[in-house]
Amino acid sequence: MSETLRGLRVWICALGCRSNIYEAEALAGELAARGASVSAEAEGCEVAVIVSCSVTATADRKCRQAVRRARRVCGVVAVCGCWAQALPGEDVLNLGIDILAGSRMKHLLPGAIEAKLASPGSAPLEFRGKNRDEDTEGDAKWDSLSLDRPRLRTRAFLKIQEGCDHFCSYCVIPFLRGRSVSRNPEDVLAEVKRVVSSGCREIVLTGIHLGDYRTGDVTLPDLIDKLSALPGLSRLRLGSLEPFALTTPLLDALADSPIFCRHLHLPAQSGDDGVLSRMRRGYKAGDFLSLCDLAREKLRGDLHISSDILVAFPGETESAFQNTMSLMERAALGRVHVFPYSPRKGTEAWSFGGRVEPRVASDRVAAAASLGERLLSRYASRFIGATVSILAESEREGVLEGYSRNFLSVEAEFDKKLEIGQKIGQKIGREVDVLVRQCANGKLKGARIQ
Numbered sequence: 001m002s003e004t005l006r007g008l009r010v011w012i013c014a015l016g017c018r019s020n021i022y023e024a025e026a027l028a029g030e031l032a033a034r035g036a037s038v039s040a041e042a043e044g045c046e047v048a049v050i051v052s053c054s055v056t057a058t059a060d061r062k063c064r065q066a067v068r069r070a071r072r073v074c075g076v077v078a079v080c081g082c083w084a085q086a087l088p089g090e091d092v093l094n095l096g097i098d099i100l101a102g103s104r105m106k107h108l109l110p111g112a113i114e115a116k117l118a119s120p121g122s123a124p125l126e127f128r129g130k131n132r133d134e135d136t137e138g139d140a141k142w143d144s145l146s147l148d149r150p151r152l153r154t155r156a157f158l159k160i161q162e163g164c165d166h167f168c169s170y171c172v173i174p175f176l177r178g179r180s181v182s183r184n185p186e187d188v189l190a191e192v193k194r195v196v197s198s199g200c201r202e203i204v205l206t207g208i209h210l211g212d213y214r215t216g217d218v219t220l221p222d223l224i225d226k227l228s229a230l231p232g233l234s235r236l237r238l239g240s241l242e243p244f245a246l247t248t249p250l251l252d253a254l255a256d257s258p259i260f261c262r263h264l265h266l267p268a269q270s271g272d273d274g275v276l277s278r279m280r281r282g283y284k285a286g287d288f289l290s291l292c293d294l295a296r297e298k299l300r301g302d303l304h305i306s307s308d309i310l311v312a313f314p315g316e317t318e319s320a321f322q323n324t325m326s327l328m329e330r331a332a333l334g335r336v337h338v339f340p341y342s343p344r345k346g347t348e349a350w351s352f353g354g355r356v357e358p359r360v361a362s363d364r365v366a367a368a369a370s371l372g373e374r375l376l377s378r379y380a381s382r383f384i385g386a387t388v389s390i391l392a393e394s395e396r397e398g399v400l401e402g403y404s405r406n407f408l409s410v411e412a413e414f415d416k417k418l419e420i421g422q423k424i425g426q427k428i429g430r431e432v433d434v435l436v437r438q439c440a441n442g443k444l445k446g447a448r449i450q
């Protein structure tokens, strides 16, 4: 690869989901291969690449803020992803965006940056993915990005599925990311081998609708079997998995995998059947609870089930909200991300009546988040006195930080008594055993024992 970007400093900013993180990492690798140096900070960079998100109004606002920050300090501003896909042309000009790449167009970015640097002052370059109704063919294509090694994080997020055909009534993603498409399993395996040979011990399979993964007769359980046999890979995780995609064959493949980390993120969204029906989620609260029971039966009782909860959906009454709080308790969830409903133009729910007052919505967010904290502490406390293995991600003042296999955040002090004398920093990216002594706000604290 010619070093056309030698000496260039590029700010890579990934907003939103884990698929965006993968795309940011892959773009970082592509730009580094062309000689650029990649930074997680804008200051001092000539080029900014913003991998954008549009899942909520807040996400839109953050994208605008990132573009304005980039415009202040960088020479070339490139924006890609969901927010970019729907951004009107006049906004591209008003915000001073130089390059826009919509869905499935991100692979064009490195070449576009070269072109823009060769002709500064030229008109913005725009590569928009066609909307899903306009282009059935184009939508089925995979955006050809690939990863050699993670640069921005210790673990590697690997996108294996794109798009979604489920159309939950509140979700704009199917309109922005297009139809569901899965990546060729040989490409996935080749990418994992590259990442592992770079020294990375942990991968997180991710997608927009991960459970929809299928190419020909290769399904997600098949892929997990293949990955679990790869030498050098010691920790395998799944990104967010829609509950309606959690099947018995998938649970069996995870149970058989010696490297699967016992954590599942299953977005329940609500615990009220009426709300779930209007959300078009395709399951009832009771189904979600049965799934949690089945998952614990198959994957051991200490399985960490985390979730997303969307409160104040149009028409959500106080009793419907209480059903959600009750589901969170009965499912014995761990970490819970709570979001207020965000109206998205173009979605079915956009025209639903019964909008919940903002004050009531924020009260419900606060109540659900507070319950979530209690549930996480309750789940994490069971590990006090146990030894957990963490992937060391950072070190601060002689304390290692990382995540356990059950996806709990862990701080590990260096235990002077053991006098092992190894430099703690040498442990970053490696697995370390920690004897857990206490739990504070869902975070485990202990001592490194090897």
Ligand code: SF4
Pocket: 164, 165, 166, 167, 168, 171, 172, 173, 174, 208, 209, 242
């Ligand atoms: S499954 Fe539903 S929430 Fe998830 S991306 Fe698809 S439409 Fe959105």
